[in-house]
Amino acid sequence: MGNKTAKPVATELTPQQINLLRANTNFTDYEISQWHQGFMRDCPNGRLDKKKFQEVYAKFYPQGDVKDYCKYAFDTFDANNDGTIDFNEYLICIAATKGGDVDDRLSFAFDLYDISDDGLIDQKELVKMITALYELNGIHDRTGDHNPKTRAAEIIASLDISGNKKLSKEEFIAGCKNDPHLRGILVPNV
Structure with a gap:
């Protein structure tokens, strides 16, 4: 920048x-x-x-x-x-x-979450984005289901097909398309 x-x-x-x-x-x-x-x-x-x-x-x-x-x-x-x-x-x-269509919107969301711009989303990046989304929406309860670290770990475990503990764009898009609940968390307007 x-x-x-x-x-x-x-x-x-x-x-x-x-x-x-x-x-x-x-x-x-x-x-x-x-x-x-x-x-x-x-x-x-x-x-x-x-x-x-x-x-x-x-x-x-x-x-x-x-x-x-x-x-x-x-x-x-x-x-x-x-x-x-x-x-x-x-x-x-x-x-x-x-x-855009669903794929375009999910692709853009992936680019937003890929803070390091390395083509992958790791758990640390996911925690930062979930925390930022909570702050954006005024969610102050960070316990239970709202704990960003726990939520990020669950999302990675659910969507990571390759087993490298990171999400590729393909894994992210496919996972969000196949799981409406996760899509609602990660990309609420899609």
């Missing part, structure tokens, strides 16, 4: 950008335009920084603490690692989390 300098952003979408976004999001031109207007209203410079990202999430999760979840989500959204999210990055991630 922060390795590249953010390029200036045009305030209007070009026909090429619209075509690219339509192809990568399945949104209509009108929907892309509406998302763009809202993005530019909230981010007049065409870039969303971490602070503003947290402010936006806090509006949707007023009962919780968004800080840790937003740290991981921001890093996932910031595809070019320039420390900001431009409209293209933003809309592609919105499409993956809200409008």
